[in-house]
Amino acid sequence: MIPRVLRELNLLKPLLQIRAMSKSGQHYPKIINSACNNATLTLNHTCLRVKDPKVSVAFYKKHFGMNLLEKKDFPDMKFSLLFLSFPNKVVPTNSQGGNAVFAMNGVLELTHNWGTENDADFKVNNGNEEPHRGFGHICFSVPNIEETCKRLESEGAAFKKRLVDGRQKDIAFVFDPDGYWIELIQYLKEEEPVPDNKENKKFNHTMMRVKDAEKSLAFYQNVLGMKLIKSSVHENAKFTLYFLGYGINKGENSRSTEGLLELTHNWGTESDPAFKYHNGNDKPQGYGHICISCKDPATMCHEIEQKYGDEIEWGVKFNGGKMKNLAFIQDPDGYSIEIVPADLTL
Numbered sequence: 001m002i003p004r005v006l007r008e009l010n011l012l013k014p015l016l017q018i019r020a021m022s023k024s025g026q027h028y029p030k031i032i033n034s035a036c037n038n039a040t041l042t043l044n045h046t047c048l049r050v051k052d053p054k055v056s057v058a059f060y061k062k063h064f065g066m067n068l069l070e071k072k073d074f075p076d077m078k079f080s081l082l083f084l085s086f087p088n089k090v091v092p093t094n095s096q097g098g099n100a101v102f103a104m105n106g107v108l109e110l111t112h113n114w115g116t117e118n119d120a121d122f123k124v125n126n127g128n129e130e131p132h133r134g135f136g137h138i139c140f141s142v143p144n145i146e147e148t149c150k151r152l153e154s155e156g157a158a159f160k161k162r163l164v165d166g167r168q169k170d171i172a173f174v175f176d177p178d179g180y181w182i183e184l185i186q187y188l189k190e191e192e193p194v195p196d197n198k199e200n201k202k203f204n205h206t207m208m209r210v211k212d213a214e215k216s217l218a219f220y221q222n223v224l225g226m227k228l229i230k231s232s233v234h235e236n237a238k239f240t241l242y243f244l245g246y247g248i249n250k251g252e253n254s255r256s257t258e259g260l261l262e263l264t265h266n267w268g269t270e271s272d273p274a275f276k277y278h279n280g281n282d283k284p285q286g287y288g289h290i291c292i293s294c295k296d297p298a299t300m301c302h303e304i305e306q307k308y309g310d311e312i313e314w315g316v317k318f319n320g321g322k323m324k325n326l327a328f329i330q331d332p333d334g335y336s337i338e339i340v341p342a343d344l345t346l
Helices: 002-023 053-064 145-154 213-223 297-311
Strands: 042-049 067-074 079-085 107-113 135-142 159-161 172-175 181-186 202-209 227-234 239-245 260-266 287-294 314-316 327-330 336-341
Touching (some): 053 067, 053 079, 053 107, 107 287, 135 260, 145 159, 145 181, 213 227, 213 239, 213 260, 287 297, 297 327, 297 336
Parallel strands (some): 042 107, 202 260, 287 336
Antiparallel strands (some): 042 287, 079 107, 135 202, 159 172, 172 181, 239 260, 314 327
């Protein structure tokens, strides 16, 4: 009996730590009210650098049915931005009559630096290969994962992990043209009817590895106003997953939503002073950033500056760069988060 009780207490320990982390005052104790009380905040998009946009857009269209919402070229800086999303929701309109890509969630931004498609030696960093691990994957949630995987197999998609591989039989991973990992999960439960549109997909989450879970959770909750939706402790493999987001509460089916952030913590990294994850923006580049949008980002950014000063690093302060009306803030691991107004037009 005693060994069993001790084992159960040991299993509960990470869960108790999770609860403590969400209320911890050790890291980022100052609450940013304009973020934590902001109902307009959303995790708008995830940015990935790509070698050849024609190949990447064709891939996401063919295999996942994504639509190209917007393409913006910046000739003076020699790069282009391409915004894609699933066609299962109404896309709002901006003041110029175009798609308001920053006023929604579930958007994938592909960044193309001109000329990379003609460079035979160019390769993006997918975030999963040593010594440049950091960013992990994006995740699409589907009604029926078996049907989706069968279709992808028939279309020639390259798999990192099929459903039958490994311990977890309910998830799969495919590669995109640049080697980024795309996780596939199912949001419908067995007893739920499949919708008329069997391929009604959702851009569920973006995963990043973090060195210190306590520090990262405090940053995303207290500074950026996200809520901890759920966590998953994997004792055998010694890692914990934390899911955060806006506009969703604990207990809801997080698989059926869009715009979540998954933080992966491999136990023990926080105790190694020399340990560091690759942020995707140092060489070799790959993953770019996540972007959060809201009605009044200027007020939010100003409050962060006033309360934290030099304790938080900025890539670009609000209105401080060549591209106006936006900011880039850095999390504890050096990952970039773009902050923009929901009505931003490029």
